[in-house]
Amino acid sequence: MERLLPLAAAVGALLKQRKETVGVVESSAGGLISAALLAVPGASAYFLGGGVIYTNAARTGLLAIDLAQHPGMRSSSEPYALLAARTIRQRLNATWGLCETGASGPKGNRYGDPAGHTCIGIAGPLEQASTLRTGLAERQENMWRFAERALADFQAALSKG
DSSP states (O other): TTTTTHHHHHHHHHHHHTTOOEEEEEEETTTTTHHHHHHHGGGGGTEEEEEEOHHHHHIIIOOOGGGGGTTTOOOOSSSHHHHHHHHHHHTOOSSEEEEEEEEEESSSOOSOOOTTTTEEEEESOEEEEEEEOOOOHHHHHHHHHHHHHHHHHHHHHHHOO
C-alpha cells in the first residue's frame, strides 16, 4: 500500500480542496484503488463508494450496465472504461467517476488483450480515457501498476479540471 499512498494523498487533498467527490469502479486492480483512497485520513469527505466489477454478474447487478445495449462495446476497452466511470458517477451522484478495467495476468483476457493491459476512464468536469500495457505477466505487479496509473491519471485530471 505504501507505493500508492502518496498518489492517493495527493488525490484526496485535491478533492477536499475542491469540495468534490469520487466513485470508483475497478476490475483487475481488485480494490487497490479504493483501498488507497480510503487509507487517507479524511477520506469520507470525498470517497462515496465503488465496487470491484470483476464479472458480468457484478457489472449487471451493481452498475446495471447491459452491454447488449452498447453494440460493439466490450470490457477492457477505453469506451467501456468511460461508460463505467460515467455510470458510477451518476449512480453515486459524485463529481467524478474513476474506472479501471483490464487483464492482470498471468494470461490475457478472452478479448485478446495481453496480461498487463488495462484501460482507465475518468468522467467528471472533464473526461478522458487511456490504455496501459505493462508488458508483464505478473498478476500482483500488474495490479499495483494499474492502481498507480489510475491514481496518477486522476491526479492529473484534477489538476487540469
